[in-house]
Amino acid sequence: MMDFFSKFCCVKGSDRKNQGKKDSTWRIFSLKELQLATNNFNYDNKLGEGGFGSVYWGQLWDGSQIAVKRLKSWSNKAEVEFSVEVEILARVRHKNLLTLRGYCAEGQERLIVYDYMTNLSLLSHLHGQHSAECHLDWPRRMNIAVGAAEGIAYLHHYATPHIIHRDIKASNVLLDSDFKAQVADFGFAKFIPDGATHVTTRVKGTLGYLAPEYAMLGKASESCDVYSFGILLLELASGKKPIEKLSSTIKRPITDWALPLARERNFGELADQRLNGNYVEEELKRVIFVGLVCADNRPEKRPTMLEVVELLKGDKAKFAALEDDEMFKGSVAADSGTEDSSEIMSEDKEPKQEIEDVKP
Ligand SMILES: Nc1ncnc2c1ncn2[C@@H]1O[C@H](COP(=O)(O)OP(=O)(O)OP(=O)(O)O)[C@@H](O)[C@H]1O
Numbered sequence: 001m002m003d004f005f006s007k008f009c010c011v012k013g014s015d016r017k018n019q020g021k022k023d024s025t026w027r028i029f030s031l032k033e034l035q036l037a038t039n040n041f042n043y044d045n046k047l048g049e050g051g052f053g054s055v056y057w058g059q060l061w062d063g064s065q066i067a068v069k070r071l072k073s074w075s076n077k078a079e080v081e082f083s084v085e086v087e088i089l090a091r092v093r094h095k096n097l098l099t100l101r102g103y104c105a106e107g108q109e110r111l112i113v114y115d116y117m118t119n120l121s122l123l124s125h126l127h128g129q130h131s132a133e134c135h136l137d138w139p140r141r142m143n144i145a146v147g148a149a150e151g152i153a154y155l156h157h158y159a160t161p162h163i164i165h166r167d168i169k170a171s172n173v174l175l176d177s178d179f180k181a182q183v184a185d186f187g188f189a190k191f192i193p194d195g196a197t198h199v200t201t202r203v204k205g206t207l208g209y210l211a212p213e214y215a216m217l218g219k220a221s222e223s224c225d226v227y228s229f230g231i232l233l234l235e236l237a238s239g240k241k242p243i244e245k246l247s248s249t250i251k252r253p254i255t256d257w258a259l260p261l262a263r264e265r266n267f268g269e270l271a272d273q274r275l276n277g278n279y280v281e282e283e284l285k286r287v288i289f290v291g292l293v294c295a296d297n298r299p300e301k302r303p304t305m306l307e308v309v310e311l312l313k314g315d316k317a318k319f320a321a322l323e324d325d326e327m328f329k330g331s332v333a334a335d336s337g338t339e340d341s342s343e344i345m346s347e348d349k350e351p352k353q354e355i356e357d358v359k360p
Helices: 002-009 031-037 076-091 123-126 138-157 212-217 222-238 256-262 281-294 305-313 316-323
Strands: 046-049 051-060 067-071 100-106 109-115 160-164 174-176 181-183 190-191 198-202 244-245 252-253 357-359
Touching: 031 051, 031 067, 031 100, 031 109, 076 100, 076 109, 123 174, 123 222, 138 160, 138 174, 138 181, 138 222, 138 281, 138 305, 160 222, 212 222, 222 256, 222 281, 222 305, 244 256, 252 256, 256 281, 281 305, 281 316, 305 316
Parallel strands: none
Antiparallel strands: 046 051, 051 067, 067 109, 100 109, 160 190, 174 181, 198 357, 244 252
């Protein structure tokens, strides 16, 4: 740990390769300053709780608003997660990645300080406390789709070494005051060593968003993030959850619901009903088709995140080729990559765990 802290105490982390970079200053906070900012981690300041610990809203002496993630209990595992998140956030800067303000490591306290995102998470708007208010009109959804795709594309293609996030999901896409997407939560992320095609690793992430080859074999690569992003796109367009509960024991993946409707070009049914028909059909079609091809069970069929950005932004030639794919033709029973996922899932379907190791 000492190495880690001494390395970052004197570095202003940033990767300057990218056009989307933002101001890269961050600093070390004292525990006292964060206690003061959050009213001593008052329950009323609590924004939510994740695997790592609780997140609190706070205000610094200069009036700026922050979110402080506080490690719930110290352990080696938690310490690793903390270090990974700080190390990655300190290196990457992009308009669609949550900005690190700094961290605090005093005694056994481990805290990470971020910019506060006024509009909370995409999850809260799609399925949570803001879902009834309908803040997400179609132009906002389209901006979120493109912005989040650009943030992930930066991690995969411009950060050095390349980074896979491993936990892309709606609660990890935060929204700033303009509803601009900020991809967050890098505690599970992995650096991909130069020349490696994937890393074999313990399975982390969230059921419903896990690529099958990753869930079964622990093979993590950029295309696992592409799969999760595909699920997120379908969720964003339709307002449905990644896995829908049909009964107490039977669940249906969103791909199984969306693919037949996409083949029928039934966009009225696919669109989130809360949009009341107010969407641009060409754009909705793009989001759905790109979502489905990203969430193909065959990793080799999935596009890269750079291609996803181009497709979402309306590259006509690329989209025509995609629409022409076998996947979007014929009946539901025809051969397609999403076929396997249509087995109805049961509660106890857990991802297999594997030991950490890097495969060239
Ligand atoms: N910078 C931020 N601004 C506003 N809200 C935030 C910020 N960071 C996190 N939150 C909110 O705090 C809550 C907890 O976040 P956290 O990332 O710890 O967990 P999670 O993503 O919900 O779950 P998990 O840890 O299992 O992935 C979430 O509701 C999230 O929306």
